[in-house]
Amino acid sequence: MGNNAIIGQSGGPTAVINSTLAGVLQACMARGARTIYGMSHGIEGLLEEHVVNLSDTLGSEMDIELLKRTPASYLGTCRYKLPDVTQQPEVYEKIFAILDKLDIGYFFYIGGNDSMDTIAKLSEYGRVTRSDIRFMGVPKTIDNDLALTDHTPGFGSAAKYIGVVMKEIIRDATCYGNKYVTIVEIMGRNAGWLTAAAALARGEDCEGVNLICLPEIPFHIDRFLAKVEQMQKEQNSVVIAVSEGVKLPDGRYVCELSDDARFVDAFGHRKLTGTARYLSNLVANNIDTLTRSIELSTLQRCAGHLTSRTDITEAYQVGGAAAKAAFEGETGKMVALRRISNDPYQVTTELVNVLDVANVEKKVPVDWVNSYRTDMTSEFLQYARPLIQAELTPMYINGLTRHIQRPI
């Protein structure tokens, strides 16, 4: 049984993925791991033996506090899909040889669906080869699309960012007093959780978003234009939240209608962008109004200056729970969050089989969208509101938020 632990971060950045790193790290230290390594750029870096000794680089309490306030992956990330073991067994042999050389007993991978696929494959290979290394998945994604967990660390902070920013956009858009359609594009390829979070903006001090378009609901161009025209008659400013992944009834992404360059990554994901710009031009060409499109782009996933304290805390806790489980002998599992009650909001962690999470996408329940297909229901708000509560005070130094940089 190896004495050391290794941690990797994978997939898209979030504002709280480094809190999870802190949680795994500190729990491993507390449980007596001798050396704790970090993979530089996930499994891809590990394959080239690019690792850092975290016991050295994150030694002080201040380092840990800065880590919690630093967005994106401190260790670097990757989008590397492990090949099938029957086709390229040499990749697995190489990884396990490196892990043995580093005397690894505990392997943690923080990420989303694709990362859980990595954990599933490695733990299965470990089982077959009778390795005693324990492989644990730790959930992370702003998209909130992982199965078997109430929600994912990263979602709460991105949702809070979207709520705050939508309120600001609404204030900005209404102040001219003229006819004005603002279309805001929000991340989420096939699951509309983040776009739905735009519904949080409505409140005592804010009229809220006027239309929310999720990828779960087929997008009809003609009905969209009719709705916008109707809303524009009732009020001057119309603010619309649209997912980058909204699809036509025939299954094509709306952004495929635009002329933007596209790109396919190793997982076959298309780079979706230009939806809001396309729809904004469409509205401008069909309705007598001014339009503006806003892409929240990477700002929504790396806003370390505006995070949910609830999310930061849970991100840390799933890290600690993963370390605890590994040291207690578990492998091939992912830590999940289970909601005990909404009011008061209470959650606990539990373990789920990583195979049941890998490559599955959890979508927004269609009955959480109102019957007019314009807004979210109160069920969604009750689900999402607890996740955005409270703040972690950023550390401002010389006017700017302070981060910690990863070792090169």
Added chain:
Amino acid sequence: MGNNAIIGQSGGPTAVINSTLAGVLQACMARGARTIYGMSHGIEGLLEEHVVNLSDTLGSEMDIELLKRTPASYLGTCRYKLPDVTQQPEVYEKIFAILDKLDIGYFFYIGGNDSMDTIAKLSEYGRVTRSDIRFMGVPKTIDNDLALTDHTPGFGSAAKYIGVVMKEIIRDATCYGNKYVTIVEIMGRNAGWLTAAAALARGEDCEGVNLICLPEIPFHIDRFLAKVEQMQKEQNSVVIAVSEGVKLPDGRYVCELSDDARFVDAFGHRKLTGTARYLSNLVANNIDTLTRSIELSTLQRCAGHLTSRTDITEAYQVGGAAAKAAFEGETGKMVALRRISNDPYQVTTELVNVLDVANVEKKVPVDWVNSYRTDMTSEFLQYARPLIQAELTPMYINGLTRHIQRPI
């Protein structure tokens, strides 16, 4: 001499324009103005007698605190250019008749170059017609392009937002470790102050932005591509801040090369957008790298959740100084900020002739750009750094920042 005061907000929103409103309002109250009105949507609303009684709607201390934290114009704004008095004297007659009817003695207009044009015209008309109404301009613009003032309220908060967000974008862009060019489009039609603020991101914990392109420096497509290619050889992640208003040597805006729809407002301003997208596609087509374009869009001018306390305080103070001056008999003036020293940072207010400010654009001194035309010099950093210092704590209620909504 009228007993009442009236306040208008004009031009593009900022995160601190409502602090200035609070400053004018409270100083007018303290000096004994009987009723204080707000113009709904500036001079355009005034012409239709759309005014609100601010003594009623902003009566409590809590209202004032919320007002300071609410971005965009509480009163609503407009982009209305007053016609020449010789061509349409009836517009002036109408405005002065309305002001007399409201028993106005003090007229405040919070805005940028165009708004100072309004004050210049009204005070001149007042002088000629021997009106005793006092007309005061109060500076406001994120663009920082007003003459005769060290800087403008609104700039510091937008610059702070840009500094914070660029740091986050840099963390996000570097974490993949692959070749990646990120181009961030920042507001500023002809003056590059805000784009220059991207230089603030560099520090102990951040490698900083790699290239800054201001509208003051002619933009050569070929040199730009050569620089990016060179930088890409030296590092994987290249982050570029580009002004929406960068121009080719022949004077055309770079965004005119793109296919985006354009629009011209009453002041003849073109809507500039698509610069980053165009350049990002250009890079993708010429250099072997991934690219991403990010438009900070209205987010940079309405980020009430991330303001500079220095800016908020100065915004309030110029409002108070304007009221003081008006009550002391001044007219046709704008309050300016004069920097007394950099270290320690000290400013005072002074009055300048509004005619000397109207329709003039203050640009970034070209010798504040380094000789390679890639970055700002230390002179710029010494100028800008004091303006982003300290924070105003947002009021978070139920997870989101709280605002005050304007009366309909």
